[in-house]
Amino acid sequence: MFNEVFQDPAIDNIRFELVKIEEIRDEDFYPGYRVTVHYNLEGLTDNxxxxxxTGDSIIPEVQSYKHQSILLDKTIKFLAYPIEQVxxxxxxxxxxxxxxxxxMRDFYDIYTLIKMQENVINFVSLKNSFENTMQRRKAVIQPNDYQKVIEVLSVDENVKKLWHLYQxxxxxxxxxxxxxxxxxxxxLMDRIQKVK
Known part of the structure; x- marks a missing residue:
């Protein structure tokens, strides 16, 4: 399917190439596939x-977004996970x-999403989504447990080293x-717990 899409590029000076498709096995939290695509835009290349x-329940439901293309004079519409689900x-x-x-990408994403998008987060929806995620993954986290985990993470030298490597x-x-x-x-966890 990807190769078929790449045969007819929307822009003449950009090329895409399918690099690989691999199964995701992150402890079955995210079963599915990771697709790596290489692009070349007039010498600017990256993956x-x-x-x-499939099979995830998404709370709140998938949302419609619009993005103004920087390369074309058009708005691109697409469906994506709501920020609360992410x-x-x-x-x-x-x-x-x-x-x-x-x-460590999760740490970065959470930090950045809050800095850039906190004003659009519905904290009731975030709590519902978090509870749904716990049920789906069969791993309920009690408030006292998350507080302890955050304290441990805040001082753990190995996780700090991973963060510095990520940086x-x-x-x-x-x-x-x-x-x-x-x-x-x-x-975020405190805000989730405060929602009635």
Whole structure:
């Protein structure tokens, strides 16, 4: 399917190439496939990864978004997970994995989404989505447990080292302190717990 789409590029000076498709087995939290695509835009090249999954219940429902293309004079409409669903899955993964987490991208994403999009988050929907994620993954987290996990994460040297490694590999994260990601996680979990 991807190769078929890439045969007819929407823009003459951009090319896409399917690099690989691999099964996602992140402890069955995200069963599905990860598709890696290489693009070349007039010498600017990089890879993009898409995660494709099915069977997830999405709360709130999938939302319609609009994005103004920077290359074409048109608006692109697409369906995507609501921000509450994205945050709930990332929060749950961090809390559930505790100090065994290796997914520093989740820390970055949570921090960045809150900094850029907090004004659009519906915290009632976030709580519902978080509770749904716990039920679907069969891993209920009690308020006292998440508070303890966040405290442990805040001082764990191995997770801090992983964060510093992530920062050295991804310049967009280099100015974000680990403690600030932890404070953001704590803030979100506290907001979820305060929703009646």
């Amino acid at each position: 993009i990864k898409f995660d494709l999954t 945050l709930s899955e990332k929060l749950h993964t961090i809390i559930e994995r505790n100090v065994l987490t290796t997914r 050295s590999n991804y310049s967009y994260a280099e100015d974000i302190a680990y403690k600030d990601t932890i404070q953001t996680i704590r803030y």
